[in-house]
Amino acid sequence: MSNPLLQKDGTHKVTGEKLTAAEIRKRQIATAMKDPGHLKQWLRESGHQWLVLRTDDLVDALPWPGGVETLIDLVNCYTDHRRTIDSGRREFQKEPLTNKRVEVVVHKDQTLELEELDRCIRWLAAQAYELDPNWDLEGKPL
Numbered sequence: 001m002s003n004p005l006l007q008k009d010g011t012h013k014v015t016g017e018k019l020t021a022a023e024i025r026k027r028q029i030a031t032a033m034k035d036p037g038h039l040k041q042w043l044r045e046s047g048h049q050w051l052v053l054r055t056d057d058l059v060d061a062l063p064w065p066g067g068v069e070t071l072i073d074l075v076n077c078y079t080d081h082r083r084t085i086d087s088g089r090r091e092f093q094k095e096p097l098t099n100k101r102v103e104v105v106v107h108k109d110q111t112l113e114l115e116e117l118d119r120c121i122r123w124l125a126a127q128a129y130e131l132d133p134n135w136d137l138e139g140k141p142l
Helices: 021-032 036-045 055-061 066-082 114-131
Strands: 086-094 101-107
Antiparallel strands (some): 086 101
């Protein structure tokens, strides 16, 4: 993914500096690591609002075997975090000790919910339209 702040010749659009790939990466990391908000902003602005990866390519790109553990840790962190997010739904369950019905919060799981899928699909569709203005969802799969 190209950096939106760089021109094609590698010149920074704001400062006019000529930057090497190493300098660009160093600045990206420094900005993104300030706090979670900066990292989220950097991801959005760098075109990574949604990470949609072909897993075969991802596995092939990982260093072997160390990348396996890193990927598994990442998936587990994501799953664990999602389990802390209130989905907005409630359900009733029987409380085992008192046998009473109690309302409990339903938390998200690692599967994207309909609203999240909708946002992701629209984001991906916009990318497809950008590549081919004649593309449509009803057309023959490419």
